[in-house]
Amino acid sequence: MPNVAVETVKLTIDGQSLTVPKGTLVIEAARQVGVMVPHFCYHPKLKPDANCRMCLVEIEKIPKLQTACSTPVAEGMVVRTATTVVNEAHKSVLEFILANHPLDCPVCDQGGRCDLQDFSHEYTPTTSRFIEVKRVFQKEYFSPLIEKQMNRCVQCLRCVRYCDEVMDVKALAPVNRGTMTEIKHFGTHELDCEFCGGCIQICPVGAITSRLSMYEFRPWMLKRADTVCTYCGDGCQITLQTKDNQLIEVNSSLGAGRNNGDLCARGYFGYHATTHPDRLTTPLVRRDGRLVPATWDEALEYVAETFAQLKLKHGAQVFAGVITARCTNEDLYLFQKFMRLAVGTNKLDSSARYGQVNAVRALCRIQGTHRWPVTFEDIAAAEALLLVGTNITEANPITGLRVKEAVKKHGATLLTVESLQPTVGTISNIANLAAHHFTAHPDQYKPVVLGLIKAVIEEGLADQPLSQKAPAYLQAIRDAVHALSWPTIEAATGSSAASFKEAARAFARTARAVIIVGAGVLREPGASGLAATLQDLLLLTGHHGRPGCGLAPLAEQNNDQGAVEMGTVTECLPGPCDLDDQEARARVSALWQEDLPQGPGLTIPEILEEARGKTLKALYLVGEDPVGSLPESARAKEALEGVEFLVCQELFLTETAQMAHVVLPACSYAEKDGTFTNTEGHVQQVRHAIEPVGESRPDWEIFSDLAGLMGYPLEYGDAKDLLKEIRALVPGYNLPGPTPKPSRPDHTAVDRYLQQGYAEDLGERYRYTPPVKAAGRLTLLVDQSLFHSGKFSTKAKGLLHLQAEGAVSLNPADAARLGIVEGDRVLLSNELGHCRTTAKVWDRIPAGLCRFPEHFDQEARRLLSVSIDVATGVPYYRSAQVKVEKAQ
Amino acid sequence: MPKHEPVLLKNMLQPGYTGSLADYERAGGYQALKKVVGKVAPADVTAMVIKSGLRGRGGAGFPTGVKWNFLPKDYKGTKYLCCNADESEPGTFKDRQLMERDPHQVLEGIAIACYAIGAETAYIYIRGEFVLGSKILDQAVTEARAAGYLGKNVLGTGVNVDIWVHRGAGAYICGEETALLESLEGKRGLPRVKPPFPATSGLYGKPTVINNVETLANLPHIVNRGPEWFASIGSPPKSAGTRIFCVSGHVKRPGNYEVPMGITCRELIFEQAGGMRGDKPLKAFIPGGASAPFLTPDHLDVKLDFESVAQAGSMLGSGGVTVMEEGTDMVWAALRLMEFFHHESCGKCSPCREGSSWLVQTLRRILAKRGRMEDLETLVQLCNNIAGRTVCAFGDAEVAPILSTLKYWRPEYEALIREAEAHRAHELPMAAARH
Ligand SMILES: Cc1cc2nc3c(=O)[nH]c(=O)nc-3n(C[C@H](O)[C@H](O)[C@H](O)COP(=O)(O)O)c2cc1C
Ligand code: SF4
Ligand code: SF4
Ligand code: SF4
Ligand code: FES
Numbered sequence A: 001m002p003n004v005a006v007e008t009v010k011l012t013i014d015g016q017s018l019t020v021p022k023g024t025l026v027i028e029a030a031r032q033v034g035v036m037v038p039h040f041c042y043h044p045k046l047k048p049d050a051n052c053r054m055c056l057v058e059i060e061k062i063p064k065l066q067t068a069c070s071t072p073v074a075e076g077m078v079v080r081t082a083t084t085v086v087n088e089a090h091k092s093v094l095e096f097i098l099a100n101h102p103l104d105c106p107v108c109d110q111g112g113r114c115d116l117q118d119f120s121h122e123y124t125p126t127t128s129r130f131i132e133v134k135r136v137f138q139k140e141y142f143s144p145l146i147e148k149q150m151n152r153c154v155q156c157l158r159c160v161r162y163c164d165e166v167m168d169v170k171a172l173a174p175v176n177r178g179t180m181t182e183i184k185h186f187g188t189h190e191l192d193c194e195f196c197g198g199c200i201q202i203c204p205v206g207a208i209t210s211r212l213s214m215y216e217f218r219p220w221m222l223k224r225a226d227t228v229c230t231y232c233g234d235g236c237q238i239t240l241q242t243k244d245n246q247l248i249e250v251n252s253s254l255g256a257g258r259n260n261g262d263l264c265a266r267g268y269f270g271y272h273a274t275t276h277p278d279r280l281t282t283p284l285v286r287r288d289g290r291l292v293p294a295t296w297d298e299a300l301e302y303v304a305e306t307f308a309q310l311k312l313k314h315g316a317q318v319f320a321g322v323i324t325a326r327c328t329n330e331d332l333y334l335f336q337k338f339m340r341l342a343v344g345t346n347k348l349d350s351s352a353r354y355g356q357v358n359a360v361r362a363l364c365r366i367q368g369t370h371r372w373p374v375t376f377e378d379i380a381a382a383e384a385l386l387l388v389g390t391n392i393t394e395a396n397p398i399t400g401l402r403v404k405e406a407v408k409k410h411g412a413t414l415l416t417v418e419s420l421q422p423t424v425g426t427i428s429n430i431a432n433l434a435a436h437h438f439t440a441h442p443d444q445y446k447p448v449v450l451g452l453i454k455a456v457i458e459e460g461l462a463d464q465p466l467s468q469k470a471p472a473y474l475q476a477i478r479d480a481v482h483a484l485s486w487p488t489i490e491a492a493t494g495s496s497a498a499s500f501k502e503a504a505r506a507f508a509r510t511a512r513a514v515i516i517v518g519a520g521v522l523r524e525p526g527a528s529g530l531a532a533t534l535q536d537l538l539l540l541t542g543h544h545g546r547p548g549c550g551l552a553p554l555a556e557q558n559n560d561q562g563a564v565e566m567g568t569v570t571e572c573l574p575g576p577c578d579l580d581d582q583e584a585r586a587r588v589s590a591l592w593q594e595d596l597p598q599g600p601g602l603t604i605p606e607i608l609e610e611a612r613g614k615t616l617k618a619l620y621l622v623g624e625d626p627v628g629s630l631p632e633s634a635r636a637k638e639a640l641e642g643v644e645f646l647v648c649q650e651l652f653l654t655e656t657a658q659m660a661h662v663v664l665p666a667c668s669y670a671e672k673d674g675t676f677t678n679t680e681g682h683v684q685q686v687r688h689a690i691e692p693v694g695e696s697r698p699d700w701e702i703f704s705d706l707a708g709l710m711g712y713p714l715e716y717g718d719a720k721d722l723l724k725e726i727r728a729l730v731p732g733y734n735l736p737g738p739t740p741k742p743s744r745p746d747h748t749a750v751d752r753y754l755q756q757g758y759a760e761d762l763g764e765r766y767r768y769t770p771p772v773k774a775a776g777r778l779t780l781l782v783d784q785s786l787f788h789s790g791k792f793s794t795k796a797k798g799l800l801h802l803q804a805e806g807a808v809s810l811n812p813a814d815a816a817r818l819g820i821v822e823g824d825r826v827l828l829s830n831e832l833g834h835c836r837t838t839a840k841v842w843d844r845i846p847a848g849l850c851r852f853p854e855h856f857d858q859e860a861r862r863l864l865s866v867s868i869d870v871a872t873g874v875p876y877y878r879s880a881q882v883k884v885e886k887a888q
Numbered sequence B: 001m002p003k004h005e006p007v008l009l010k011n012m013l014q015p016g017y018t019g020s021l022a023d024y025e026r027a028g029g030y031q032a033l034k035k036v037v038g039k040v041a042p043a044d045v046t047a048m049v050i051k052s053g054l055r056g057r058g059g060a061g062f063p064t065g066v067k068w069n070f071l072p073k074d075y076k077g078t079k080y081l082c083c084n085a086d087e088s089e090p091g092t093f094k095d096r097q098l099m100e101r102d103p104h105q106v107l108e109g110i111a112i113a114c115y116a117i118g119a120e121t122a123y124i125y126i127r128g129e130f131v132l133g134s135k136i137l138d139q140a141v142t143e144a145r146a147a148g149y150l151g152k153n154v155l156g157t158g159v160n161v162d163i164w165v166h167r168g169a170g171a172y173i174c175g176e177e178t179a180l181l182e183s184l185e186g187k188r189g190l191p192r193v194k195p196p197f198p199a200t201s202g203l204y205g206k207p208t209v210i211n212n213v214e215t216l217a218n219l220p221h222i223v224n225r226g227p228e229w230f231a232s233i234g235s236p237p238k239s240a241g242t243r244i245f246c247v248s249g250h251v252k253r254p255g256n257y258e259v260p261m262g263i264t265c266r267e268l269i270f271e272q273a274g275g276m277r278g279d280k281p282l283k284a285f286i287p288g289g290a291s292a293p294f295l296t297p298d299h300l301d302v303k304l305d306f307e308s309v310a311q312a313g314s315m316l317g318s319g320g321v322t323v324m325e326e327g328t329d330m331v332w333a334a335l336r337l338m339e340f341f342h343h344e345s346c347g348k349c350s351p352c353r354e355g356s357s358w359l360v361q362t363l364r365r366i367l368a369k370r371g372r373m374e375d376l377e378t379l380v381q382l383c384n385n386i387a388g389r390t391v392c393a394f395g396d397a398e399v400a401p402i403l404s405t406l407k408y409w410r411p412e413y414e415a416l417i418r419e420a421e422a423h424r425a426h427e428l429p430m431a432a433a434r435h
Helices: A028-030 A085-098 A115-123 A157-168 A198-202 A265-269 A272-275 A295-314 A329-344 A354-368 A377-379 A398-407 A442-458 A464-471 A471-484 A488-493 A499-510 A527-540 A562-563 A582-592 A603-613 A638-639 A697-708 A717-731 A747-755 A797-802 A812-817 B023-027 B033-037 B042-052 B064-069 B094-101 B104-118 B130-147 B178-185 B212-218 B221-227 B227-231 B265-274 B306-311 B330-344 B351-365 B373-386 B394-398 B400-426 B430-434
Strands: A008-013 A016-021 A056-059 A076-078 A146-148 A172-175 A183-187 A207-211 A224-230 A237-243 A246-251 A286-287 A290-293 A319-323 A349-351 A384-388 A413-418 A436-439 A512-517 A552-553 A618-622 A646-651 A660-666 A676-678 A683-686 A778-784 A808-810 A825-830 A832-840 A849-854 A879-886 B080-085 B121-126 B162-167 B208-212 B242-249 B255-260 B280-287 B320-325
Touching: A008 A028, A016 A028, A016 A808, A016 B320, A028 A056, A028 A076, A028 A295, A056 A085, A085 A115, A085 B242, A085 B280, A085 B351, A115 A290, A157 A172, A157 A398, A172 B255, A183 B227, A207 B306, A224 A683, A246 A265, A246 A272, A265 A797, A272 A436, A272 A797, A286 A295, A286 B255, A290 B104, A295 A618, A295 A646, A295 A660, A295 A697, A319 A603, A329 A349, A329 A562, A329 A717, A329 B306, A349 B320, A354 A552, A354 A562, A377 A512, A384 A398, A384 A442, A384 A527, A398 A413, A413 A499, A436 A499, A436 A697, A442 A488, A442 A527, A442 A676, A442 A778, A464 A471, A464 B351, A471 A527, A471 A747, A499 A676, A512 A527, A527 A552, A552 B227, A562 A676, A582 A717, A618 B394, A676 A717, A808 A812, A808 B178, A812 A832, A832 B306, B023 B104, B023 B130, B033 B104, B033 B221, B033 B280, B033 B400, B042 B064, B042 B104, B042 B221, B042 B227, B042 B351, B064 B104, B064 B208, B080 B104, B080 B178, B080 B212, B094 B130, B094 B242, B104 B130, B104 B221, B121 B130, B130 B162, B162 B430, B178 B208, B208 B212, B212 B221, B221 B227, B242 B265, B255 B265, B265 B280, B265 B320, B280 B330, B280 B394, B330 B351, B330 B394, B351 B373, B351 B394, B373 B394, B394 B400
Parallel strands: A008 A076, A319 A349, A319 A618, A384 A413, A384 A512, A413 A436, A512 A552, A618 A646, A646 A660, A778 A849, A808 A832, B080 B121, B080 B208, B121 B162, B242 B320
Antiparallel strands: A008 A016, A056 A076, A146 A207, A172 A183, A224 A237, A237 A246, A286 A290, A286 A660, A676 A683, A778 A879, A808 A849, A825 A832, A825 A879, B242 B255, B280 B320
């Protein structure tokens, strides 16, 4: 955020004078001088509603007491919060609030951390003079995950306001009047919403609580560990609360972490996955064709020995390793060091391959740095936001909240380009907040972006200085967009030239603009090209390199960014630096006091290819399950069958692990220490909350032990030791930083691009060839859903309550044309195969598209073919053309 | 022939007057609009209204022109006028008559106000139960639009005034101006926290003026006959003009009486409304709707103007005068009103929400002869803890019946409680009863 000079105001609170920014509320100013004004309805995230009247204070020259939560400070204001009158008022308001309260603290999960208890303790006598009848609400079933006890409600409406103002879900409302006012959801069915848990967290009393941990604890019994959620790249800080080594619940506190206390369903309700009974508890070794339990010594010695033999026989180039980008930086770093030194090969990769490398490459190419040029705060403060290819609410919900904040709180202009339509539903739809929305199939993102660029050029919105600085570049783009006619773009996108022009104006004429791209761009063919073209849009509108502006590609996995920075993608060394950057090689090898292996790296698709060619003898997979997660057309199973020695380090016995020769049980994030780097490049501390499940061990410890057994000691006392070494090679790991400083573009890289770099592929990037589509087919999109992400969410009972099976969602008109109604069994088919599933008719799906949730796509995956990006080696398998019909 | 010349009720008192556009025009209707629109600068219309001394007839009695002047001066965007026709205050029924019997007088007033404040759209938020009134207004708007008094390009001057009639859905609180705005926006009718005041951020966040029906109906007359004329009626300077008092209760002739402000309560009740029904002595009266504290026979010579009634410890409020004769049970009367307030408390803020339920239950208990002497002290304290601490003025209103009856008729409460105590003396102690 830029430091704009703010007007300040001087005032006195309880005799202390202070200066605060104009517009600060009295309650907030008081907090700054250590004066706590009691409150229920006030919450820093919400607009003041001043309904509880708990925060009354005396302000000189105003006859009546004023609510500190809604009164802004004024110059020379004199506030008193503890006079006899004020104390009396606090007492009396609390007396009113307690009048109808059931005082069932002994059976309330909030007891011990309840604002009402705390304030009562402070302000009220121990007896009540209320002898009338208390109001009682009819108890009704609310939802499988959220419990509602309306008798405890103090009607502060924080839940309702949060659900509307912050989440934009609007699932809750007060119903009825007066003392009978009750918080309800809409409809006669159970609550159907985003299940972010926000209402539970923001309720000051025990009126809304989690059913996942109901009656299982008293708050003071819980041990807390602040750590980071692993479900997506947003990297929310969560507090895991445990009792007797069991995970009881998840919290997040206001102001903590990049999420500032907000969470999504995965973070709030998804914590049971790690302690699922199916967790691997001992190493397994294949004996007589069966995997049987073994001791760590047996298993590790077996692996070390076999590795040594194979290396002796075939050399180091027959080895490859893949690690999941869900591991800590420390794990990832040591994995690549292990592969390079102990094994001696560069053939290693990580799941950052599936999209993040496209993001990083696009940033590096035109910005010269590998991290976001903006922060979450910049998104919230943006005046214009362009979202391309991300259903952000479901993919990166917390980044999504910053977008909502920008639009709802600060009036930013939002442009969205996405495969969904703006309709109201139980899950908030970012397109509903858009000033301009372009509904786009995956193959339409490109023509929409080109349309925007054409509009910028033709409407004379291009940045003036650019025409002097890079006339050739500007001319090249001008020529390229002139060659594209509006009718072509209109036909390709289904949107009118006028709408592009309007959107372009809204985007160009702002001081702060951010472009956010998601899987629709990063995980579809042409990804790196489109990301570069979006940077052109920033350059053309003068937003590129301006503070608070830039391109922000969304990381899907919690440590995607860390995996690249740790050098755990095959083209990179830690830094990240290019694998064949001689200077970097020298630096790394000096630190490691060892020569780096020669020879090329291999990407995941190439590793599978070599395995199929039987040139690969040993494969070390850490948390990666290619058989269970790639489409059948990737032929992963066939590839792994060809590997002589397969070692899987896992939490669960995945489909791939079932084929392994040795399975090593690893700890989940809840059991280990280290760091994750989130999508915006913020490095955050991971802390263990429970002891390792069974005999499982942190991944890095396993690498270290194996290396020792192989005669290449890689010894570290703990994860912090590793972080120290990482710090020597990778900038930005000086933990903990308060807010990340976004990277500033490197001007030499920008200039290089503007002078000649653009020419490499500009022609290709600005050419539009209409896709060939077989008649009568729909585009199947396998996409992220809000309630599941990562590999283990389907093991979290909370999330399974919300979504336990997949269904294909169809546009209503398509469904009608095909004679399909909601709940019908349908058959999806193409050249690759077929799959049967249930149909859902959803007006959010645009015509011609159908959508299937990624986590239940086992069957649907058969229909996907894989194509590989020639530039970045990223395998694409998110969409396919399919025939949809009613199953007989 | 009434003793005082009526202004607002004049037309409808003519035999055969139907309230149609033709009738209204025949009685000189829309002349005021013609006089100002496009001819007098809007700011001068406002100045005229300030000069007239017109104060709001909705309850709070705020000077109308001054309120208009609170709108941001250099603001060029959309502004709104809302006509508050929610009239739900018990004992108040003047706006209804104004709308049903002479709708164009109200519309002309709205059009003049719109012109003065620069609003092109006005909403009439009418109480949901006034089905007839809303139909009549709708019909009148159609007529006036066809005649060029409303709609685009009013009277060919280029000024636009569109009026929409919106029916409420049955909550007293929607008469409170900010709850009215919420309701009009399609939300739950809950009062907003002020500031911001509607003048800066009202309907849909735009600068908005909210005025009562009767307030607006005065405007054509102020324009036609001049602010000086208006300021000479009643008890100027603070209480200029007439008021329509809605007299109900134990009187011979309940009904609406338009009189100059400043006549005495006695004159209103005993001369205008014909005196007490059955000629029993008067015991109590409310001078300004259910929200106004009760007064006693000692106050009969208080002048019915804003200041005098306030001085007597009550308020002129909505002009609803409810009269009670000797023999009325004042605890029952207080409970009756408290039941209303308990039913209507919107529940937004704690003191009013919880307080109204507490007060009503305590009153019910006392009336059911289960009270205790200490309840009276509790009642007073609870009332004092509600008043002045709520989001909207409802909180101040709801304590009026209890505080005023306790002030003047405390012995009635005490008698009930003494009876209760006598009963209790004969009851077995609970512990003994359980054996
Ligand atoms: C609880 C409550 C109910 C109200 N009901 C009405 C009503 O029914 N009609 C009305 O004109 N004003 C009502 N008011 C007053 C309005 O808030 C507002 O002051 C008035 O409409 C302003 O118009 P005026 O300035 O012309 O009087 C009510 C106020 C409160 C606090
Ligand atoms: S859990 Fe549901 S109801 Fe509660 S705040 Fe989140 S979206 Fe709204
Ligand atoms: S449920 Fe909780 S947050 Fe919601 S209104 Fe009641 S007390 Fe407030
Ligand atoms: S005072 Fe009563 S009516 Fe007014 S906002 Fe509070 S609860 Fe609602
Ligand atoms: S905290 Fe101020 S009124 Fe509730």
